[in-house]
Amino acid sequence: AAGVIQSPRHLIKEKRETATLKCYPIPRHDTVYWYQQGPGQDPQFLISFYEKMQSDKGSIPDRFSAQQFSDYHSELNMSSLELGDSALYFCASSSQWRERTDTQYFGPGTRLTVL
């Protein structure tokens, strides 16, 4: 079965650079979630999209922005990177935003390292 695809899997950037993370949801899934997992920490919700509209926003820095495109893939753009942005970034997708019971399927994550 098709899974959530994230690219790149690993990314190394310098401080103050920008980074773009991509997420391709499972086919026919209309909702995308982004989470950030710091070293030894639990995943923290950043932002979500339903049918290309932002549906919820968590503790996402103003330096970050995201969008969902017409083909439902999503991109997380990160500017002015800081050392503290080093983390594992997960994308998850589900098929029914309005159904809280619907399972979120996670991608393998993008490991961002800021030097």
Place this chain on the structure above:
Amino acid sequence: AQSVTQLGSHVSVSEGALVLLRCNYSSSVPPYLFWYVQYPNQGLQLLLKYTSAATLVKGINGFEAEFKKSETSFHLTKPSAHMSDAAEYFCAVTSSNTGKLIFGQGTTLQVKP
């Protein structure tokens, strides 16, 4: 607001022994609860979920969890641990208004031979 608390950041069991990972939740609305497993350098995989259909939920790999409203708990169990069960386990609850997941701090399960 919803939250989950996982008691015990590290749990160590012998192979073949009972696995018990504890999760307590706080929710102002009927909760929907999930257990995810994360192997090293991998994404999160759903083990099981509670959506009010049945209080005892069976998941993959022999895991199950029981929803106890009176104790606000959703503990994860497995009768007999296998070496391949060694991983990080996260309990999560969905927020009341959107589908975002709120995770507990995670429990690292170590299985000794």
